[in-house]
Amino acid sequence: MTLPPNVYDAEPIPASARDEIERLLSSGDLFRYTAPEDAPVALLEREFADMMGAKYALAVASCSAALFLSLKALDLPRGARVLIPAFTFAAVPSAVVHADCTPVLVEVGDNYRIDIADFEAKLANADAVLISHMRGHTSDMDAIMALSERAGLPVIEDAAHSLGTTWHGKTIGTIGRIGCFSFQSYKLVNSGEGGILITDDPELLARAVIMSGAYEHNWKKHKAPHGDNSPELAQAFARWQNKLPLYNTRLSNLAAAIVRPQLAEVPRRVRDGRANHDHVAAILNGSPWIEVPGKLGPEERAPDSLQFNLVGMDADETRAFQDAAAARGVKVQVFGLSTDNARAFWNWEFLGPVPDLPKTRAMLARACDTRLPARLTRAELDMIADAILGAAEDVMGDVARFGT
Numbered sequence: 001m002t003l004p005p006n007v008y009d010a011e012p013i014p015a016s017a018r019d020e021i022e023r024l025l026s027s028g029d030l031f032r033y034t035a036p037e038d039a040p041v042a043l044l045e046r047e048f049a050d051m052m053g054a055k056y057a058l059a060v061a062s063c064s065a066a067l068f069l070s071l072k073a074l075d076l077p078r079g080a081r082v083l084i085p086a087f088t089f090a091a092v093p094s095a096v097v098h099a100d101c102t103p104v105l106v107e108v109g110d111n112y113r114i115d116i117a118d119f120e121a122k123l124a125n126a127d128a129v130l131i132s133h134m135r136g137h138t139s140d141m142d143a144i145m146a147l148s149e150r151a152g153l154p155v156i157e158d159a160a161h162s163l164g165t166t167w168h169g170k171t172i173g174t175i176g177r178i179g180c181f182s183f184q185s186y187k188l189v190n191s192g193e194g195g196i197l198i199t200d201d202p203e204l205l206a207r208a209v210i211m212s213g214a215y216e217h218n219w220k221k222h223k224a225p226h227g228d229n230s231p232e233l234a235q236a237f238a239r240w241q242n243k244l245p246l247y248n249t250r251l252s253n254l255a256a257a258i259v260r261p262q263l264a265e266v267p268r269r270v271r272d273g274r275a276n277h278d279h280v281a282a283i284l285n286g287s288p289w290i291e292v293p294g295k296l297g298p299e300e301r302a303p304d305s306l307q308f309n310l311v312g313m314d315a316d317e318t319r320a321f322q323d324a325a326a327a328r329g330v331k332v333q334v335f336g337l338s339t340d341n342a343r344a345f346w347n348w349e350f351l352g353p354v355p356d357l358p359k360t361r362a363m364l365a366r367a368c369d370t371r372l373p374a375r376l377t378r379a380e381l382d383m384i385a386d387a388i389l390g391a392a393e394d395v396m397g398d399v400a401r402f403g404t
């Protein structure tokens with residue numbers, strides 16, 4: 001019997017990275033601000049900004065650092081209330097706490113997207129909005145932007161899992177004031193650790209650059225896009241010189257050298273990831289026990305994992321399903337059942353008392369998570385789909401007997 005594939009291994013780093021890594025190892029030139037210009041980190045920033053259609057990019061140590069610096073760049077007052085979805089990774093409320101702000105959790109529906117009615121209700125008391133496109137699921141950005149603009153609140157996008165996703169053809173991460181991405185190994189582009197933020201706002205960029213650790217005049221190595229001779233960026237840097245703390249959360253040249261050749265791979269990974277996802281989703285939707293929620297109309301996704309809801313299973317059956325899938329060699333995590341899951345809001349005990357969020361809680365109790373990297377073959381995808389369908393039948397009985 002063939003075993004289902006390992007879905008945790010990343011893709012190999014493109015061979016073209018090796019010469020640059022060798023050069024960095026021989027010269028020891030690993031710090032982004034040593035070279036007078038064109039350090040690998042600076043080149044990555046330019047290439048990433050161009051790829052996304054943004055004016056500026058700042059590469060940092062992680063997406064969490066990018067989120068933290070984004071909040072700091074907005075110059076929010078201490079204790080500012082930041083709306084975040086209640087379905088996200090624990091690092092997101094953590095970045096808000098780290099920035100001396102208070103996370104306010106917004107309900108998420110069973111399609112994994114922000115509940116707009118709850119968002120609207122909580123907006124009145126908020127100071128900023130941080131939208132996590134969790135697992136690459138885009139919430140209704142038309143409604144979120146319109147409501148936030150009306151309330152005069154800035155929007156940050158946590159696009160850690162959305163590189164390559166578009167909304168009305170516009171790249172996710174360029175809709176709010178700042179977009180943040182991750183290069184951690186489970187994301188579309190992998191340097192082990194790393195992150196990047198993008199913005200069109202020179203004031204926000206200047207503040208974030210200095211706080212990321214551009215001490216003294218190192219900010220001079222951050223350039224406006226080619227052909228942009230406006231003095232805005234230099235003026236913003238001059239204005240903030242010596243006025244901001246240095247949090248030193250920079251990216252190293254080695255990580256940039258690993259990321260840069262992967263940018264050319266992004267379109268293929270997006271295309272294959274989407275095809276893989278839609279193939280498995282179509283098979284799973286044939287089961288009476290499984291529902292894969294559809295995307296929203298304006299959204300073109302770039303998934304590297306699959307989320308689906310169990311239908312008609314009680315808590316014991318849900319647990320049995322998880323075990324049955326594991327026995328068939330496919331690890332499926334029910335977000336709300338696995339102990340200590342960092343995506344279940346009641347495990348974020350560092351926030352204090354657990355808020356009452358019945359919709360999100362109900363969704364997490366039956367929502368399943370399985371990885372589906374772009375590199376998988378059709379045969380491997382079919383094996384994963386069969387294992388999941390089989391696990392549901394192991395628990396709920398043979399579908400044929402129900403006459404569907």
Ligand SMILES: *Cc1c(COP(=O)(O)O)cnc(C)c1O
Nearest residue numbers: 062063064089091160161182184
């Ligand atoms: C991975 C992830 C993060 C954190 O990224 P790091 O680079 O590991 O800090 C934040 N938000 C979401 C939605 C993520 O998936």
